[in-house]
Amino acid sequence: MEFSSKLLENAVNEMSQLPGIGKRTALRLVLHMLRQPATQTNALSQALMQMRTGIKFCKSCHNISDVDVCEICANPNRDESVICVVEDIRDVMAIENTSSFKGLYHVLGGKISPIDGIGPHDLNIVSLVEKVKLGGVKEIIFALSSTMEGDTTNFYIFKQIQDFDVATSTIARGISVGDELEYTDEITLGRSILNRVPFESSLKL
Amino acid sequence: MEFSSKLLENAVNEMSQLPGIGKRTALRLVLHMLRQPATQTNALSQALMQMRTGIKFCKSCHNISDVDVCEICANPNRDESVICVVEDIRDVMAIENTSSFKGLYHVLGGKISPIDGIGPHDLNIVSLVEKVKLGGVKEIIFALSSTMEGDTTNFYIFKQIQDFDVATSTIARGISVGDELEYTDEITLGRSILNRVPFESSLKL
Structure with a gap:
């Protein structure tokens, strides 16, 4: 891709580093930003930077958190x-x-x-x-x-x-609620028979 | 979606403002950024802001450009x-x-x-x-x-x-190079017959 602007090229290249976003999609997203007010791009940039630098992980469970625990x-x-x-x-x-x-x-x-x-x-x-x-x-x-x-x-x-x-x-591994039996793969189906549960307990949820 | 972190929620919300990016995709992208070095998120944020504020449009053709013309x-x-x-x-x-x-x-x-x-x-x-x-x-x-x-x-x-x-x-509107005739819609096919070109000129490209 040949760009008429270095700034645009930079933005597209950085966006296309993200997983599942190719150059074309990145260009589409960046052109969308250009059509929106500058405040919106600003808010996105700020939110990403603040998140990346400010985020913490819970000391006990390692989940993402704003506080220590x-x-x-x-x-x-x-x-x-x-x-x-x-x-x-x-x-x-x-x-x-x-x-x-x-x-x-x-x-x-x-x-x-x-x-x-x-x-x-x-x-x-x-x-x-x-x-x-x-x-x-x-x-x-x-x-x-x-x-x-x-x-x-x-x-x-x-x-x-x-x-x-x-x-x-x-x-538990088993067939999903709403799934058709005939389309379930044999390993899942096999496990769901081995790990069968008393019928009364299946009525609970 | 309930987030355990306000910073994360903000970033996801801003990302999901982009066209074609829902909350789930936004979360996936943001979590990817958290796994990468902070410099990368920084570079993305900078590139987006610089593009949004610095980009110009050519005075003559209105294309995106870094210079006046x-x-x-x-x-x-x-x-x-x-x-x-x-x-x-x-x-x-x-x-x-x-x-x-x-x-x-x-x-x-x-x-x-x-x-x-x-x-x-x-x-x-x-x-x-x-x-x-x-x-x-x-x-x-x-x-x-x-x-x-x-x-x-x-x-x-x-x-x-x-x-x-x-x-x-x-x-010219017509059938794409490599297209099968039978799958072409009738309007395109009709136009391609009306606007047929001399055979010799079709050999040029």
């Missing part, structure tokens, strides 16, 4: 003895949306993925093991994505904490 | 007597890429579109008519998208300049 960890009504292990803040938001979990979270910040060069030491695993060691935790719930990397991470953490007096569980 | 208009090797009318800078870039046009451009900055509240006076039409009035322009080529709005804009400009001594033409 996040709202969830600081809430006395939540059950400290149950910890749900998730990958990132999006998973926390998704689970919070269901209103079905009243314990605390532990945000790993990723999954073990040798292909991407992410090992156990790049994740917040040590602090989780410390929490378990200190006692007071009754159950660890693994809520990672059901992928090779997710399963590997689950297993790695399980190995680290299995000698302590703590129960471990993983969120 | 853009490179194309200032180039003595280009044919000043032929002006190609386009909607925005992306069209200029697309036509420049073909290397088949050696005249000048005139960027309207949009198309007449009553539904979106864009009338002739919101576009750079007066200055185009002035150029024609001054003389020296032999041909105006309309190169707008082949839509209702594009055709309306073409016709509006044509009415304004038809009394002057200037030829007007429009880029």
Whole structure:
């Protein structure tokens, strides 16, 4: 792409560094900004910079937060003895949306993925093991994505904490609510039969 | 969406103002920035602000430029007597890429579109008519998208300049190179038959 303006080219190049945004999309976005009042671009730039420099991570669960200890960890009504292990803040938001979990979270910040060069030491695993060691935790719930990397991470953490007096569980894998049985892949279907639940308990939610 | 951080929420809200970017995509982009070094977010913010405040429009053709008169208009090797009318800078870039046009451009900055509240006076039409009035322009080529709005804009400009001594033409509408005839819509196919060209001239490009 040949640009008639260095400023425009710079802006497009920087925008196209973002994942899923190519040069064409970046140009479309930047031209949109030019049609809007300058205050809007200003607000975007400020918000991004303030976020990048000002954001903190909760000292206890490593979730993104504006304060040292996040709202969830600081809430006395939540059950400290149950910890749900998730990958990132999006998973926390998704689970919070269901209103079905009243314990605390532990945000790993990723999954073990040798292909991407992410090992156990790049994740917040040590602090989780410390929490378990200190006692007071009754159950660890693994809520990672059901992928090779997710399963590997689950297993790695399980190995680290299995000698302590703590129960471990993983969120159920099965067919989604509203799914047609015939289109479900065989592994999911197989697991959903192996891990079948008493009919009465399925009526609860 | 409930965010655990006001800074994060702000950044996501500002990002999701951009066209085609919803809250989920915005969150994904912002979380990506948090994983990258702060310098990168800084560079993006700076580039956007500098572009928004520093960018100029060529006094002659209204294309985006860093100087008062853009490179194309200032180039003595280009044919000043032929002006190609386009909607925005992306069209200029697309036509420049073909290397088949050696005249000048005139960027309207949009198309007449009553539904979106864009009338002739919101576009750079007066200055185009002035150029024609001054003389020296032999041909105006309309190169707008082949839509209702594009055709309306073409016709509006044509009415304004038809009394002057200037030829007007429009880029050919026809089937794309590589297209299958059977999948072409009937209007395009009909036009491509009406506006058929001598076979020898089709061998040129």
